[in-house]
Amino acid sequence: MKLKQQHRPVTAEPPCVQANHVLDEKTNQLKYEYNGFTIISIQLPPGGKEYYRRISDGNIQSSPFIQQLYLALDEPQTVRVRFELSGDALNMRPRRAGDGEAILGQCGRPTLYGANGLYDVMQDLLIDWHGAEWRWACDRIQKTEEGTSFAEIDVEVGMTPWIINLRMQYYRKHLNYAYHKPWERRPDLKPVAGWCSWEAYRSDIREEHVMDASRFISDHFKAYGLEYIQLDDGYQLPLVPPEATGRVADAWLTTNEKFPSGHAGLVSSIEAHGLKPGIWTNAVVTNPDFASSGTACVKGEDGNPIKGKWIQYVLDCSPETLAEHVAPYYKGLKDAGYTYFKTDAIRHLIYDGLHEAVKAGVMTGDEAEAKFRAFLECAREQIGGEAYLLSCWGVLSEAVGLADACRVATDANPSWPAIRMQLVETARWFHTHRILFLNDPDHVCVRAPQEWAKSAISLVSLTGGLLMISDKPEHYDDERINMVQRNLPPLHTVTAETGPLDMNMPAFAWTHIKGYAVELHKADPKERDAISAQAAGQAEAARHPFSTLWAIHMQTEDRSWCVAGRFATEALQAASVETANLGLAPDQEYAVFDFWQQEYLGRHTDSIPCRELEVGSCQLLAVRPVNGRPMLIASSRHVSMDFVSVQSEQWQQDQLTLKLEGVAGTSEHYWIYVPDHFALSSESALGAGTRITPEGETVRLEVLFEREEAEVILAFTDERVNSIE
Numbered sequence: 001m002k003l004k005q006q007h008r009p010v011t012a013e014p015p016c017v018q019a020n021h022v023l024d025e026k027t028n029q030l031k032y033e034y035n036g037f038t039i040i041s042i043q044l045p046p047g048g049k050e051y052y053r054r055i056s057d058g059n060i061q062s063s064p065f066i067q068q069l070y071l072a073l074d075e076p077q078t079v080r081v082r083f084e085l086s087g088d089a090l091n092m093r094p095r096r097a098g099d100g101e102a103i104l105g106q107c108g109r110p111t112l113y114g115a116n117g118l119y120d121v122m123q124d125l126l127i128d129w130h131g132a133e134w135r136w137a138c139d140r141i142q143k144t145e146e147g148t149s150f151a152e153i154d155v156e157v158g159m160t161p162w163i164i165n166l167r168m169q170y171y172r173k174h175l176n177y178a179y180h181k182p183w184e185r186r187p188d189l190k191p192v193a194g195w196c197s198w199e200a201y202r203s204d205i206r207e208e209h210v211m212d213a214s215r216f217i218s219d220h221f222k223a224y225g226l227e228y229i230q231l232d233d234g235y236q237l238p239l240v241p242p243e244a245t246g247r248v249a250d251a252w253l254t255t256n257e258k259f260p261s262g263h264a265g266l267v268s269s270i271e272a273h274g275l276k277p278g279i280w281t282n283a284v285v286t287n288p289d290f291a292s293s294g295t296a297c298v299k300g301e302d303g304n305p306i307k308g309k310w311i312q313y314v315l316d317c318s319p320e321t322l323a324e325h326v327a328p329y330y331k332g333l334k335d336a337g338y339t340y341f342k343t344d345a346i347r348h349l350i351y352d353g354l355h356e357a358v359k360a361g362v363m364t365g366d367e368a369e370a371k372f373r374a375f376l377e378c379a380r381e382q383i384g385g386e387a388y389l390l391s392c393w394g395v396l397s398e399a400v401g402l403a404d405a406c407r408v409a410t411d412a413n414p415s416w417p418a419i420r421m422q423l424v425e426t427a428r429w430f431h432t433h434r435i436l437f438l439n440d441p442d443h444v445c446v447r448a449p450q451e452w453a454k455s456a457i458s459l460v461s462l463t464g465g466l467l468m469i470s471d472k473p474e475h476y477d478d479e480r481i482n483m484v485q486r487n488l489p490p491l492h493t494v495t496a497e498t499g500p501l502d503m504n505m506p507a508f509a510w511t512h513i514k515g516y517a518v519e520l521h522k523a524d525p526k527e528r529d530a531i532s533a534q535a536a537g538q539a540e541a542a543r544h545p546f547s548t549l550w551a552i553h554m555q556t557e558d559r560s561w562c563v564a565g566r567f568a569t570e571a572l573q574a575a576s577v578e579t580a581n582l583g584l585a586p587d588q589e590y591a592v593f594d595f596w597q598q599e600y601l602g603r604h605t606d607s608i609p610c611r612e613l614e615v616g617s618c619q620l621l622a623v624r625p626v627n628g629r630p631m632l633i634a635s636s637r638h639v640s641m642d643f644v645s646v647q648s649e650q651w652q653q654d655q656l657t658l659k660l661e662g663v664a665g666t667s668e669h670y671w672i673y674v675p676d677h678f679a680l681s682s683e684s685a686l687g688a689g690t691r692i693t694p695e696g697e698t699v700r701l702e703v704l705f706e707r708e709e710a711e712v713i714l715a716f717t718d719e720r721v722n723s724i725e
Contacts, residue, residue, distance in 0.1 A: 010035075010086050010122040010183050016065040016168045020055055032069065035123060037148070040164065041082040042071060049074040051161070064173035067166040070131075076158035080137065082150060083127060085120040089141055089149035092119040093497040093583075094128035094165075096431065100544050101581045102564065103427055104496035105463055107643055108555030109141040111151060112496060112583035118151060119170070119498065121435065122182050126170040126498065129155075132162040139560055171435060175500060179373070179400040180436055187437045188388055188404040191490045192466045194228025194278060194340070195221075196443045199413060199470035203234040206258045209472075211269045216473040218273035220481050223663045225489025225644075228340050229270045230278030230468065235259050240282075241325075244289035248296075248315070249329035252281065253336075267337035278340030278388075279333050283349040283375065285313040296321045298357045306360060308352035311345055317354075317371035322378040330382035340388045343379055343403075346372070347394040369398055376402045390440060390466065395429060405438035405466045409507075412441070414448035416616055419456050421507075423569050426459055427547035428502055433463065434494035440466035446484060447475035454596065455567050455618040457487045458639050462552050462565055462620075464493030487639055493552055496583070505546070543575045551582040554643050558650065559632070561624035563595075563640060568613040576607040579623070588625050591673045593634035595620040595641055600633075600671060600698045630656050630678055630716050633698070636669040637662065646670075656714045660688070662705035670701040672714065682715040 019034035030052060032040040044050050051072040060066040071079070083089075091110065094117035097103045104112060117128035118141075137152035144150060155162055172180045195217045197205045214229050235258070240251040255262050261269075270277040291297040291305035291313035298306045298314040305313050315321055330341070354368035363371075380389060380402045391403035393410055409425035412418045422441040433439045444457045446469055460467045467490040476484070550565040564582050566572060580586045586606040593600050596619070601608070603626060613619060622634040622641040632649050635642035645668065647659040662668055674680065680699060683690055688710035691702040703710060 013181065013183060014123045014125065014168060016063070016173065018056055018059055018065075018067050019069075019166055021052070021069075030071070034125070034166070034168075037086070037123075038084060039120075039125075039127070039166075040069075041084070043080045043082075045073070045077045045079065048077070065168045067168075069164040069166070070161035071157055071164075072159055072161045073157050074159065076156065079155050079157045080152060081155055082152045083118050084144070084148055084150040085118065085125070086122040087143075087147045087149060088121040089151070090119045090121060090494060091115050091141060091151070091496060092117040092126065092128075094126060094499065096497055096499040096502055097546065097549075099546065100549070100578075102544075102549045102551035102577075102583065103430055103547075104583050105430070105433075105493045105550065105552040106496040106555070107464075107491050107493050107552065107640070109149075110553045110555040110560060111136040111139055111141060112553055113585045114580060115496060115583055117498075119435075120149075121186075124169045124172055124180065124182060126165075126167040126174075128165050129153075130163045130165075131160060132156050132158070140555055170498075171432075175431075175498075177397055177400050177432075177436055179398060179402075181401055185401055187434075189434050189438065189492070189494075191225075191464055191492060192228065192340075192388065192405065192438065193221075193226045193489050194230050194276075194468050195226065196230045196232055196278075196342075196468040196470040197234070198232035198280070199411075199443055199445050200472045200475075201234070205232065205234040207261060207266065210266060213473055214270050214273045214275055216476070218275060220476070221484060221488060222274055224485045226275075226469075226484075228276045228278045228468075229273075230280065230340055230342060231266060232280040232342070233282070233344075235266075235280075236282075240284055240286045241290055242287070244287060244293055246290070247328060248285060248325035249332060252329050253332040263333070263336040263338075271337070276340060277338050278342065279338040280342045280344060281330070281333070281379075283315070283343070283345045284311055285315060288313070296325055298354070298362065300357075300360045300362060306353070306356050306362075308348060308356050311348035311353040314349070314353035314357065315375070317375045319374070322374060326375065326378050327382050330379045334383045334387060339386070340390070341379070341383055342390045342392050343376070344392045346376065346391060346399070347396060349375065350396065350398070372396075373398045373402075391437070392440075393442070395432070400436050403437055405440045406432075406436070407440040407442055407466075409441055412443055412445065414445040414452075416452060419445075419448060419452045419616070420569050422456050423459055423567050424505065424547045425507065426463060426465060427550075428505070428507075430463065430495050431498045431501075432495070433465070434492075435498075438466050439463070440468075443468040443470035445469075445471055446480045447471045449616065450479065450483070451614070451617040453480070454483055455616060457483065458596075458618055458620060459550070459565065459567055461487035461490045461639055462493065462550070462563060464491040466490075486637070489644065491552070491640055491643055496553065502546070543573060544577070544581075545570060548572060549577070549581070551584075552640075553583060554640060556643070556646075556648075558648055559624075559646075561622060561633075561641070564608070564621040564623055566610060566613060566619040566621075568615050568617050571615050572610075572613040574610065574612040576609050578607050579605070582623065584623065590623045591626050591631075591633045593622040593641065593671060595622065595634065595639055598636065598669070600696065603697075624673075626673065626675075628675060630672055630674045630680075630699075630714070632656075632658065632670060633673045634671045642670070654716050654718055656716065658712045658714075660703060660705075660710045660712065661708060662688075662703065662710065664705050664708050667702055667704040670703060671695075672699040672701060673697065674699055674716070677720045678716045678718055680714060681717045684713045686711045688712065
């Protein structure tokens, strides 16, 4: 039964107030109303006696606001509960993954086994429930005619209370991201992929390097979804600003001698290859005469400019300073044609700069926060809402609402400690992903040992993180080119779990030992062995400790499947992974396929046997529910298997029709699961050539794309029908 609802777009701040209950005695529906929405409707069974919370009786605390509802019945009954939220709502597990559990992500709006929560993105409202057996009524969150989202569950309610918790302004108040106001602005959620010059050339970058990279990237990766060429540190003038009486902007708008064509030449060269230009920017001031003589930099009580590590001298970020020195900087680069901005050293602006002023007693902590925020606001205003803004590095709460992406870790490189850092920090910060911003684990160095690089780029692509590669063109051999192509474009994945930040593991790739920043694997041998022994013990106990197991749930209009990812941040034993720990129903049968091994692993139900993994390696498994008829289970095109190239899959009158998108002139493989009572009788294709190879209970379909779009029709004979006839 479709319920009538009063609708109101979420354009103002949702209040931190209680949801009021209404009992409709005519329909016997218990409803809870909040912010103009009937967010919960419970169809009570006829007869009997129900017990439920009334208004403020369920309010647990006022700040941050938590309301707890419950329902109990004098006789056990199955109750249908409907949640109706704004136009953008997600199924969320209301806690982070524990040992042995997969970190949950989603493409589309699926409903996941055991994930007992819903998050209304636009209202920043988290709803979770506990205390009774329940199941989803549909495999996805649906839309009403008016454009709101709704989901329904069936709950086994008895005398033990079934509990519903409401957390208004969840990320903003409960998780303390004070600047998160999705009703005012959302980050740009598009997938982002590009090439960055930093780890390839560092500050030795030259104009010809950018042009060579643009040509190579265009030839090999543009057709697969890579869009940006981002110039990093090394193009600017050496002193910021160049003159004691000059502007900070002058050091960035005028390129040095290594870039004789200037920004205009760089932008036109990148665009000539069909790519979008991106640029590195920085908050640093290095000219001591400028810092001492003017009023733009923060000074201590002794009148000398305050100086901090990495940031050097500190702009005071007053409106006048920003207007004179920072606004022209960003506007000038935007006018030059850059559409992607990596803003660096802002971590040092606040921690090593403005906070030094706080310690010196020349400003308060609140003033430092406001000045930092003003710097980013100025940058955002000048580049405009259409340009992409990456906050770099470290998750800075003050960047929320302004930055489209946030780098969640320090500098990456081809070493294992750096790559492990990328994997672990992606896991640690996943609860923020595409809610507060897009997570950026920093650029992937594909020239690293192949298994390490494969793990890093696969996780970034599957989780839909900001995917930047950073190697010289000569480092991309055929195997690495193929690896990158299999991961382009990154997905639209959004987190499917939430909760407080997990601080139970060390952050970043290195530590300080005897005064030097060294990688952990180069530490004192006794200390290193102790760390390894502890990690081995944890691995033995949990088999899949935090950061090693992921489940990204894919859903299109006509398909649902999961990609389970095992990433060996620690050595992983051969183990059976329980499907329930992947957010999959344990009583369903699944066809399983290993992507990097290109191997069908058979059908499994409550658990999936997995191979041993050495440190740094990974395993990606497509897991699709078996439905009794031929169906697609995997492809070679993309690690998602396949959210990218398969536009539709239709089964009608014993025919499987696949509409595909591919790169003209290339071939891809698609694996079709075929139940034993079906036999392939014919094949046909438009826009592509095909070849069929039987492989056990699967069929491998090779598709040679003659055009970018193709349609393949596979006709089957149902031998059960023939035997009956």
